[in-house]
Amino acid sequence: MQWQIRTDNTISINLQIDDIFLLRFVNKIQNPAIKNFLVFQHTKLHEDMQKIWLSELHNIMELSxxxxxxxxxxxxxxxxxxxxxxxxxxxxxxxxxxxxxxxxFLMKDLEALLELALSTKSVIHCVSN
Known part of the structure; x- marks a missing residue:
């Protein structure tokens, strides 16, 4: 997985088979909006939804x-x-x-990314290879 800071106000999420570990946590996600789009590929989120997404991912890490x-x-x-x-x-x-x-290691990368994003209020783009 590669992560990069974007300049526009959307986040692109492309879940592939190598991201399948994320789906293990779907049942732990509280927000229905996040639950609904998590299973789809090529999802674009605007800034307000990004905050929820990052917050939910942070909760997933804490639950782990x-x-x-x-x-x-x-x-x-x-x-x-x-x-x-x-x-x-x-x-x-x-x-x-x-x-x-x-x-x-992917989990630790996600954690580091989330901390960076939350602390700098940055917009993140995820590209899965």
Whole structure:
């Protein structure tokens, strides 16, 4: 998957077979508008819908981490040091996603992209090869 910042006000989403891991999370998506277009290819979204899309993707990432925490921590508390905490969460999520045959590196790329997009309010274009 390649990601790039766009200059116009639409986001183009083209889901291919290599993006199929996203579809695993369709049932976790709350917003019906996102649910409806997620299964279609070549979808263009305007700025207001992009915010919902990015927000929902962010929620998906959080749910994945939450699942990993529940599955592997089993009641243990996370360390207070932020860097150590992030490392533990990443390792736990890595083990969880690996077990469930998901692409962790793609997930991390999505997370980084979402953080960039949300922090800069940028418009993102996704091209799937």
């Amino acid at each position: 981490r939450s699942d990993a925490r529940k599955h592997y921590l089993k009641g243990n508390k996370l360390p207070k040091d932020l860097q150590l905490r992030e490392q533990v969460l990443s390792e736990l999520a890595d083990r969880y996603l690996d077990k469930h045959h998901l692409n962790w």
